[in-house]
Amino acid sequence: MQIPNTPRLTLSLMSLDDGALMYELDQDERVMHFLNGGIKTTQNQIDTVMLPRLAQYLNPAKGWGLWKVEALDCAENDKYQLSGQYLGWILVRPMHFFTQPELHNIELGWRFKYDCWGKGYATEAAKAVMQAISACGDVTHVSAIAVEDNHASIAIMKKLGMTFLYKRIHRDPLGDTEAVFYQKTV
Secondary structure, eight states: OOOOOOSSEEEEEOOTTOHHHHHHHTTOHHHHHHHHSSOOOOHHHIIIIIHHHHHHHOBTTTTBEEEEEEEOSSHHHHHTTOTTOEEEEEEEEEETTTTSOEEEEEEEEEEEOGGGTTTTHHHHHHHHHHHHHHTSTTOOEEEEEEOTTOHHHHHHHHHTTOEEEEEEEEOOTTOOEEEEEEEEEO
16 A cells, blocks of 8 residues: 655655664653653563564555654755654554454554644644545544543544544553544544
């Protein structure tokens, strides 16, 4: 699967060789705040936990994985001094992948460098990914989750046309989290 460039961004599927980019992103406490209270991910955690998890759901033909987001060389990105830089990623995998996968309900998630926050990059990238994933005939819903206090992520969900479903415990082998669930029918 390919995702066309947006006006400011290029997206490409990350590989299992991109651990250094995952590590780089996770070194800012602000980025990690709503994920684990601000604890930086170690390179060992990337190598022994995150990359093996990615390997389990990575499926280039279906577009599942982490989509690397980079800033194109353009005036808008130059304004923020971000042209050509790695900005973050968009997660794509079946909802509840590690417990009870819903193959027709695709989970979107995002993690971006702090310098990108509030500039519309996550929304722009997630929208491009959602449009490409929605074009697959077997996808009926696109969903996202966040902790209730993560107002910025919830705002992105709403901008993507998702609506609130419920608040409950999100089950994951790495630890359960109380979260709000949003969804859009495609």
